[in-house]
Amino acid sequence: MTAEGGVxxxxxxxxxxxxxxxDDVENAAFDELVEVETTEGERRLGKVLEVGNGKAIVQVFEGTTGLSISGTNAKFVGKVMEMPVSKxxxxxxxxxxxRPKDGLPDPIADKFVDINGEPMNPEQREYPKDFIQTGVSVIDGLMTLVRGQKLPIFSGSGMSHNLLAAQIARQASVVGTDDDFAVVFAAIGVQYSEAEYFRRSLEESGxxxxxxxxxNTADDPAIERIITPRVALTVAEHLAFDLGMHVLVVITDMTNYAEALREISAAREEVPGRKGYPGYLYTDLSTLYERAGKLNGRKGSVTQVPILSMPSDDITHPIPDLTGYITEGQIVVGRDLFRQGVYPPINILSSLSRLMKDGIGEGSTRDDHSEVSNQVYDAYSRSQEVRALAGIVGKAGLTEIDLKYLELGDTFEKEFLTQATDENRTIEETLALMWKIVSKLPKNEITKIKDKHVEKYYKEE
Amino acid sequence: MASHSALESTIDKILSNTEQSILENIRSGLDDSQQNLDNAIPKLESEYDKIISDGEKEADKIAKQITGSSDIEARNKQLMALEDGVNKVFSQALDQITNSDRSGDYSNLIKTLIEEATQILGTSDILISTNAKDKDVVQSVLSQFSGAELTSDTFDCLGGIRVKSKDGTMTFDNTLDARIDRLKPLIRKEIAAKFGVGI
Structure with missing residues (x-):
């Protein structure tokens, strides 16, 4: 930062x-911050999208409503957008x-950091392998989140993903270490009531x-949504890599981000890609998702849980589709479970954490975790088949073992999956519940767990 | 007599059998109750443990809520107090700048500000405006900048100049106010450090 201002x-x-x-712009730079001053003296921020032939295209974050060609001034500040960061x-x-929204002054900054971040050197990346406890059984038990991972939640309109996001933000912790833990929560285009809920929920839980x-609320200009995840990740990177904290970044809703991107792309008359989203949607999303990770020789980590609502629950929609290519698994919120009143309505059969295998087991969670999790997946999958069969032939047509699987499916949804929004389960409690489900089966049906674990944890009812 | 004795014997037998049966039932009931009690103990213990553990969790949650919100409240008060202090330092500094003597080195400062502005605008055909207090100082250095003119309009500022290209398309604000504004975040940190914060 210098005392020199811009033209x-x-x-x-x-x-x-x-x-x-x-027009007639000299020496403007790509991504340079611009202050647009209206005829009434109001100042709005923007950034340079394109520059050349004496022209500069400026994207105004707070929208162009009320701006007119005459009387509007654009001040090129001479630097990119920066976020003041400190503990x-x-x-x-x-x-x-x-900008502060809590009525308090600007934070006293340790430094000012470019919100676009610096790409992580791939060679310096450390493989994520440490467990993060969210306190939500279905996530901790079956799709474990690992420090440095990017694990999105694919949801749909009107479902309870925001409740889940707030619960994860409240409860998440690192176990077995004294390292500091922080949560960076970015709400993009959410309703005012939801924004209030997030704030109050974190405040009241301490x-x-x-x-x-x-x-960023729904009535804030859509263009601001391009910036929100970037400032959030900039703060997260400072907390993680400068201050050595383990940071969980929850971003909701990435669909609103992609729609803001589409709005700009349409205004720039770019050739549209699938469903009107720009062809560079994949590249753009990767500039956000790839900011998660761990670095060799650095203590902290940035873990991302981006949440996106799939339009029409369509998992092949460009946003979940391209997100899935970049991230390391997905947690899918299911409409059927949601309609049944199950919370959190996570459809485990479509969900997966690709890094789970490295974050669980002896020394992280417990040595039987991987096996019991496989058995639960397998049994629940079979229970779904049995449920479909019972829909056709009726319960009377089922065998005794089928009935056991049917009962197991119900127990799984009622006792393991279902959890109160303020219920924070430890990994031991989660594993105990998983064993309770497995114990619904006769021992000869347990094929994925070693005998020594069965002997130790199986409790026939 | 003989029939009486047979009857009594039958009655005694029945009574004895009944007594045996009742005693048997009582014994079995006692055993069942004992068994039930034995079975209930682990359940009770686990229920007891659950209640205690739920209670501990709830207490922990409430403790976190209380300490969390009081920590935040205390921190917010500290931030406001710090901001008050920083603002006081700022306002005193601004007063000093406003009342500072415009003779001596000040003309060199104005010269530097004009040089900087012409360099950034990329032209020396410029119109310079300033506040009423600095007008004479600006006028005195203007001869060193060919193409530069001083406008008759003045505006309120602490000091320094505002430069506009003669075609009116570009403006560069090089007033002391603008420069302080730009450096304020860094200056705030320095001042806060003097208060022992953020060192």
């Missing part, structure tokens, strides 16, 4: 959607552009002091 240009050639085209941001609530909230 203010007053020749606005065109205002188109969220974009302002400034002081913990316990604070910011808006989608990183988790706010180890959290940072970035709230």
């Amino acid at each position: 203010q240009y007053s020749k606005i050639a065109e205002i188109k959607g969220p974009l302002v085209v400034v 002081e941001v913990l316990g604070r609530v910011f808006d989608g552009l990183g 988790a706010l002091k180890r959290s940072v909230l970035f709230l």
